[in-house]
Amino acid sequence: MAHTTRDKEKLIARVRRIKGQVASLEQSLVEEHDCTAILQLIASCRGAINGLMSVVVEGHIREHVIDPDHNPSPQQTEAAEELIAILKTYMK
Amino acid sequence: MAHTTRDKEKLIARVRRIKGQVASLEQSLVEEHDCTAILQLIASCRGAINGLMSVVVEGHIREHVIDPDHNPSPQQTEAAEELIAILKTYMK
Amino acid sequence: MAHTTRDKEKLIARVRRIKGQVASLEQSLVEEHDCTAILQLIASCRGAINGLMSVVVEGHIREHVIDPDHNPSPQQTEAAEELIAILKTYMK
Amino acid sequence: MAHTTRDKEKLIARVRRIKGQVASLEQSLVEEHDCTAILQLIASCRGAINGLMSVVVEGHIREHVIDPDHNPSPQQTEAAEELIAILKTYMK
Structure with missing residues (x-):
């Protein structure tokens, strides 16, 4: 069974949190929140996407x-574990 | 008027596209698509978030x-334009 | 006086450490160290360059x-400080 | 024979170009060039290090x-090639 199937529930939970973050971002733009609040929401979405990417890449390897x-x-x-360790610094 | 207000419609359109991408990603996990398809969807979301970040940072500066x-x-x-040019290479 | 002049000694010290790291990397390739050691040296150089970039961008802003x-x-x-805080997460 | 041995000459040539870029950067700081010129030199070093990282990671995989x-x-x-394709977008 593939890791994206085995870890399916956890991965879906992560994606749903990202959906919530993107919805907050949309709401902030609609309500014309200030630019800094919007930048921080975008940075959070990016962090969450990078975290998800890191987990899925790790499983893929x-x-x-x-x-x-x-x-x-x-x-x-060992080569795989070293690769994963190095990639984690890129996907933060 | 702040750039996030003036460009509101364009920014909201971008965020809605990201919402669509995150929804596709969720669907792919639910339907147990293969890992590569999922990785590509995550990479697309990341690219779209980075593009949005770049536009909002540019307006902020x-x-x-x-x-x-x-x-x-x-x-x-001039210093602002140079900063924007350099940041674009980081936010790809 | 520009920040790159005022902080000149500190910045030069950072660049000299990077020179040392790049020289170690060259040596590792010449001596055919294993791939993981080489990857780690490249990752260290990258971290050091990113740290330098972050400091100079901050001064530039x-x-x-x-x-x-x-x-x-x-x-x-305030807008400048918020920008700097967000950029730091990108330049790590 | 490991890829870092087989491609040794090419990798060393890349590292020597990076050495030259870091030396130019040091010189620019010593001569108090303007901040933008310095930022551009740092960005070039970063690009060159990322390019080297990408090549060595690819060989490692x-x-x-x-x-x-x-x-x-x-x-x-196939999984390895897909991973390499995705990582290339991160290591630019």
Whole structure:
């Protein structure tokens, strides 16, 4: 089972929070809140999207690039973990 | 009038497109699409949020940091434009 | 006096540390260190460059976009500080 | 042979160009060039470091995470290529 299926409920919960953040952002624009409040809402949406990306990329590497059913060598597993650690600094 | 008010309709249209993208992403998770399709949808949402951020930051600099009613000097206007140009490469 | 002149010694010290990091990276490639060590060195260089960018952009906003000799309004100063806070999350 | 060994000359040439860019940046600070010129040099260094990171990450995925000697399945190869395509948009 793919990680996006196994972790389906958690991922959907994350996406629903992002939906809520985007709805707040829309509301702020409609109600003409000040620019700073709007910038902060956009920055929050971006942070949430980046967090989701990081989680899905991590699952993608661990389950699809490294396939646990394909007997990955310890070197491959280590290379995957190192890659994940480095990518996390990019996806913040 | 603030840029987020003057450009209100355009900004709201952008946010509504993002809402649509986040809804597609939710749907893909619910329907258990494959991980790559999901990664691409997340990357699209991120691109759209970054594009929105870039536009709002640009307006914020031109209208709030540089205040056109405060007689900015040509040096300030130039410094603002240079800042905007550099930030665009970060917010892609 | 421009911030890059006033803070000249600190900025040069930062750039010299970056030079040292890039020299270590070159050495690692010459000596055929493993890929992970090389990735970590590149990530360190990137972090150091981003830190430098953040500091110089901050000075640029505070002294050139907002010109302290041009009697910025409290609103402009506040808008500049908000911009700096948001940009810091991008330049990490 | 690891990709950082096989592509050693090309990678070293890239790192030497970065060294040259960092040296120019140092010189600009020493000579008190204006802030915009300095910002542009920092942005160029950052672009060059990101380009190098992207190349090394790509090699890391293709040779260490996916190990060509470990008979990767077509699905793994495809998952790796999709990951590389998505990461390229992050490492620009």
